[in-house]
Amino acid sequence: MAELAIYPGSFDPLTNGHVDIIERGLRVFDRIVVAVALNVRKKGALFSVEERLDQIKRQFPEDEVEVDTFHGLLVDYARSRGCNVVLRGLRAVSDFEYELQMANMNRNLAPDIETVFVMAGENHFYISSTLVKEVARFGEDISEFVPAHVLDPLNEKLEAIDDEG
Numbered sequence: 644m645a646e647l648a649i650y651p652g653s654f655d656p657l658t659n660g661h662v663d664i665i666e667r668g669l670r671v672f673d674r675i676v677v678a679v680a681l682n683v684r685k686k687g688a689l690f691s692v693e694e695r696l697d698q699i700k701r702q703f704p705e706d707e708v709e710v711d712t713f714h715g716l717l718v719d720y721a722r723s724r725g726c727n728v729v730l731r732g733l734r735a736v737s738d739f740e741y742e743l744q745m746a747n748m749n750r751n752l753a754p755d756i757e758t759v760f761v762m763a764g765e766n767h768f769y770i771s772s773t774l775v776k777e778v779a780r781f782g783e784d785i786s787e788f789v790p791a792h793v794l795d796p797l798n799e800k801l802e803a804i805d806d807e808g
């Protein structure tokens with residue numbers, strides 16, 4: 644059984660949905676590397692990479708969760724870390740097709756690397772970074788969706804954008 648898993652993503656910002664998946668993952672793996680992807684197709688990140696890494700670091704003990712970044716293909720990064728497990732969370736059915744595509748592509752590129760899925764807890768089924776940002780932008784309370792230390796910086800960033808625009 645693998646001791647280490649890589650949990651890749653954009654984490655812009657870290658949500659309680661991510662926290663839930665990492666906590667569930669830690670029941671299976673001794674350590675998880677949370678890896679922030681640097682060249683994803685998504686444009687216009689709200690938080691800098693450093694801010695995102697810091698959000699993750701503040702949430703978890705260092706001996707269980709390591710934070711890192713990666714450029715390029717996830718499977719190349721996993722190999723460079725000597726890790727053959729990728730952890731991903733599944734929420735509603737809508738995630739399935741996207742996750743299936745990615746897992747199959749990664750399996751094609753690296754048959755030795757396995758993607759392991761963890762089902763999101765029922766309270767986190769509808770949380771995504773994108774939705775949380777959208778709802779917060781319209782002034783709604785999102786405190787139940789993000790860790791406490793993410794809440795104020797998130798609201799401040801969104802206010803600054805609204806003031807600019």
Ligand code: PNS
Nearest residue numbers: 651652653654680683715716717745748
């Ligand atoms: O937070 P997200 O958008 O769900 O994360 C997607 C991510 C970063 C896991 C995915 O885009 C990724 O692995 N990007 C790295 C490039 C790569 O390896 N692409 C091929 C796999 S489909």
